[in-house]
Amino acid sequence: MNFTEDQILALAPDDASKKSGKEQANPSKWSNTGIDEKSLWGECQGSGKNPYRTQVDLANIAFKCSCPSRKFPCKHGIGVLLLYCRERTLFTTKDSPAWVKEWMDKREEKAEKKQEKIDKPVDAEAQAKRQQQRLKKIDSGIEELQLLINDIVRNGILNMPEKGPALFTNLTKRMVDAQAQGLAGMVRELAEMNYFKENWQNSFIDQLLRIYITITAFKNKGALNDNFSGEIKNLIGFTQSLEELKQQEGVKDNWFVLGKETVQQEQLFVQRNWLLGINSGQYALVLQFYVRSQLPELNLIPGSVVEAELSFYKAICPYRAIIKNTGKTISPKEISGFENWNALMKFEKEKYIQSPFIFELPFFINAVSLACLENKWFLNDVNNISVPIVCDGNKLHTLLAVSGGKNFSATLIGCEGAYEPIGVFINNNYFII
Amino acid sequence: MIKPWEEIINTSIIGTDKKQINTQVLHPSLNSLLEEVKKGTDDKEEQFLRQASIIYNYRRAGFNISCNAVPLIEPCAEEILKYCSSQAEASLQTTLGDENLSLLYFWLLQCSKNNKITPPHFIPTLLEFAEKNKDLRILISTCLGERGKWITAFNPNWKFGATLSYKEVFDHGKADERKNALIQWRKDSPAEARETLASVWKEEQAATKADLLSTLEINLNEDDEAFLTEALKEKSQKVKDIALKLLKQMPDSFIVKEIWEFTKPLVSIKKSGALLGLINKEVLNINLAFEIPEKFKSYGISHIDASKNFTEKEFTLDQLIGVIPPTLWEKHLNLNAYQILELFNKKEETKKFIPSLAMSANTFKNPEWGIILYKEYKQVCYSVIEFFSQELKEDIALALLQESKNIYAFLPKKETEWSQKFVMALLQKTSQEPYAFSKNYYKNIIHHFPVSILEKIDQIQVNDPLKKSYWDTISEEIKKMLSIKKQIVQSF
Missing domain, CATH: 2.40.50 (OB fold (Dihydrolipoamide Acetyltransferase, E2P))
Known part of the structure; x- marks a missing residue:
């Protein structure tokens, strides 16, 4: 494990956790620390009688701690990683204790069960009915959206700085009601646009046209090929199921984590991870959604290279992906990009x-x-x-x-x-x- | 030929109710396609949206932003010194993350002593620290290597006045910048600084005059007397007070000379025989039958003692003694500092003048008198503490801490590590008052603590249970900071 302090701190759920995590990176607080190929662990003396048992799954970057904190990872998780980063000599034990083995075994078991659940057949009839109902709602939402776009185009966009934010905030809510989450996100961008920025008209019309093209294509989805209609559906909000994605063939590569950005959208955190396949030259965007006090399923560290298989969402140019399987994390050496x-x-x-x-x-x-x-x-x-x-x-x-x-x-x-x-x-x- | 996208924006601003896309002004190659997509609908808005979508894709598929050869920036010179180890890098990261200036100072000191430099990605953060912490600037600059020097060219806030001369800053800077420039100038070239001040003196306002005049205390010398004497004629009382204060600090100023000539005959040694003349006993003879010249009042010599410890004459004499350089007593009485102080201490009526002797030792920065006055009479002459041994300084600091005074000005220099004995004594005191001496107190001074304290800190006992729990948290924090310090020491 070759994480830098910055990379470790990027895993903290908030600034307070970063600060407390740093405070926990104090050798005097830790005992029975150790590391093996898959996990890292230690016991931290807290305010209670027994020390907290903190463990980290290094392959999939997951944490477990016996402390009562509801934050993930807790300060002890961050602390033990920071401590390892600072004083590796404290982590000489290589034999994981029973409580670490037990957790790691359970994680493997859980992953297997998850796979079994995926394999279970679904009630196709009920699913089709639900789909039909949803389509109706979406169609009605789209109709409303189309009317508004036409109104804007007819009257001109000059008054958008005054009217825009409230107008599009309401419309975003309407799209959420219509179960068109993707469209809601696109409309939200119009609500949150900086109308005081020079040339805001360019960004505004760009986004308006993106919405227009999406809903027009959706109306004609029957005439589109599989990838095209798949992309349109994803853009509207029919997210391709994870199970389906996991079953399709992925791209195995060493993926260089180019960067990461987390933004908050109301109660939801959206994490964007940009990856580059070192051998395939394929770019990928891995999105993760989680609420406060939850940990994203994957913790990708910018600057690291992950052996992984990525499964791409249907699209004309596949870009958004999920990580099907991960292997070990390695340090980057030679990365080839555009020559000019x-x-x-x-x-x-x-x-x-x-x-x-x-x-x-x-x-x-x-x-x-x-x-x-x-x-x-x-x-x-x-x-x-x-x-x-x-x-x-x-x-x-x-x-x-x-x-x-x-x-x-x-x-x-x-x-x-x-x-x-x-x-x-x-x-x-x-x-x- | 108008750019297609501009036509879209122009139309969208006005609205399709009043304007349609004018395809005639666009490139002919687009016309047929734009006409084609209009077909099948009469709705003006729909037509606009279709045509705009085509032009949106047309624009994206053909954008070109590159331009030829903007000049490259001059690359940074190769580093002469080597980068610090990865372990040192990790300890710097920790220190910066904790925003611990004391440990940062210690880290920089180790880096500089070991002729190492920081990895480049730390440079902006460290320069931001330097921006906010003037004390760290020189040390930070030393640890940033060639790249640190190079990067300052790209941010005027990081130049830290290095390229501006004192005169430039003094002539054009803000009030505090001018004062700081004058302070530095006095350190480097006192006469030049004074002459510059004199050259602008008439144009300055009274408050500025007072502020700038006070800087002459640095490297105060006999050449300043004429200027200070002239300043006594100013209208502003504040300016006059500062000029007077400075003149009284100059051993050869006319004020000190006049006071000395007047006071000298009032204090003499009287020899008296004892035990039938077998022993010669020396005592101080103080003549209190005097009238001070009227002008002495303008020198700040008063005759009213607010504390009522002195008679009117004693009080006047006490003030006169406070203005006289200690070396003049040595010549006059033909005795050394120790003997003179002993004579003053012999009798109750002369003992009371010792604090004023300490004051003059302080004013005229006499370390010999300062040491005796502290060791024998517990009088602290702050201006000479810098000449004391570390042990004596720590002794004074502990005594002063008891009186809740700021001890740092008197302790050994910033880079010095305090003795384990002193730190333990300090902790014994401060641990009993964890509310007054919180985590931040230690965060500011931790680099002075020896790492060996780590093993001793648990020996400190706090009996009050409420305070104990607070102290436990603080001591954990001290241990953590000391662990980082240990890590820093080991990494260089």
Whole structure:
């Protein structure tokens, strides 16, 4: 296990847990610490009579602790990982105690049971009926949405800064009622749009058209091929079942975790993980949804490489995926990305040509250098072609510090030439920007 | 030819009720497709949305943002020093995460002493710390290597005045920047700093004058006398008070000379025989039959004693003694510091002047007198503590802590580790008052604690059960901080 402190702290559910976790990384509090290939454990003296037993599944990054905390991972989980990161010499025991073995065995058993449950047949008739009812609701929601879009187009968008947020917040709720969660998310973006930003009209019309294309395609779903209609359904909110995804053939690769971002949407946390298949060159987006006090099922650490099989949702250009199976986590060595800007943009444009639903993508580009003109920052490729980047403040300073003005490989997130660096790979080290 | 997307935005702003997409202004290659998608509907909004969707995809599929050769930034020079170990990196990460400035100071000190530098990704964070903590700036700069120097060019907040001269900051800076520049200038070149102040003196406001004048205390010397004497004529009482205070700190100033000439004859040694003349006994003879010159009142010499410990004349003399450099007594009485103080201490009526002698030893920074005054008479001359041994400094600090005074100004220099004996004595005191001496108290001074305290800290007993539970939490925190310190020591 080669996690950095930053990577470990990124697992904490909130800032308070980060702070308490750091406080727990105190050798005087821990006893019977140890590590083997699959797990790490220790006993932490808390306020109670018996020490808390804390254990970490290193392969799938999961935690268990006998403390009463409802946070996952608790401060002890974070603490024991931090302690390992700081003082490995304290973790000399390699034979896991019975309580660790028992938990690890149970986890394996649970995974097997889960698989059995998947194999169980479902009541197809009842399912079809439910589906039919849902379709009705969605159709009615879409009709309402279409009417509103037409109204906006007819009257012009000038008054959107005043009317937009309230209008689209209500419409988001309506889409949730219509069981069109995907559309609700797309409408929510209109509600949360920054109408005070220069050229907000561009972003607004972009998003409005994305919605329009989606609902128009949905109306014509019968005429679309399997992947196209699958993507449309996903965009509307008919999420492809996990069981189905797990059964389809996946892409086995060493997946480089390019970055991670968590945003809160009301009570729900949405975690985006961007991955790059080192051998396949395939990009993937793994989304995880969880509520406060829950732990996402997977903890992917940016900068690490995971041996895994990814199963992609149906789409014209497969991008969103789930992780079917994971193996060990390894440190990255050589990562190959786009050779220059032309290659990157060619790839991007091809995606746009294939699918109108592709929006923001991750890109990994090799051998770029920082350039600056009139306080605007650019990345120059090997051919000395410059492309502006969206980067300032702390991000820019970190980028400058880790690169030193020299060549580096970078992970960028963006579209149509508006790219934001989120990671830098230099001298076999990956830095989150 | 208008860009297709601009036409979409223009139409959407106005609304299809008033405007339709004008396909004539667009590239001809688009026209047939745009006309095609209009078919099958008369609805103007639907037509717009269809055509806009085509142009949306057209725009995305053909975007081009690259431009030719924006100049690359000059890369950073190769590092001369080596990066610290990964273990040291981990301890730095911990220290920064805890925002523990004391341990950060210790880490930087170890890094600098071992001629190592921090890995580059720490540079922005450390420079932000330097921005907020002036005391750490020099040390942080030393630990950032070539890249640290290089990166400051990209953030004006990180230049820390290094490229500006004292004069530039003094001429154009804000009030506190000007004062700080003058302080540094006085340290480097006292005459130049004073001359600069004199050159702008008339243009400054009274409050600024007082503030800037006080900086002359640094490296105060006889060349400053003329300027300070002139400042005595200012209208502002505050300015006059500061000028007077500074003149009274100069052993050769006309004020000190006048006071000395007046006071010298009032104190003499009287020899008297004892045991039938076998022993010569020396005592101080104080002549209190004097009238002070009127102008002494303008020097701040008063005759009213608020504490009523002195008679009117004694009180006046006490103040005069407080202004006289101790070395003048040595010459006048032909005795050393120890003997003079012993003579003063012999009689009740002269003993009361010892605090004023301590005051003058403090004013004129006389370490010899300072040590005797502390050791024999428990009088602390703060300005000379820096010349004391570490043991004596710790002794004073503990005594002062008893009186709830700020001890840090008197303790050994910032980089010094305090003795285990002192820290244990300190903890014995502070642990009894865990509410007053909370975690933050230790967080600010932990780098002074020797790591060996880790094994001793459990010996500290707090009897009050409420306080004990609070202290237990604090002591855990101290142990954690000491573990990090231990980790830092081991990692370099």
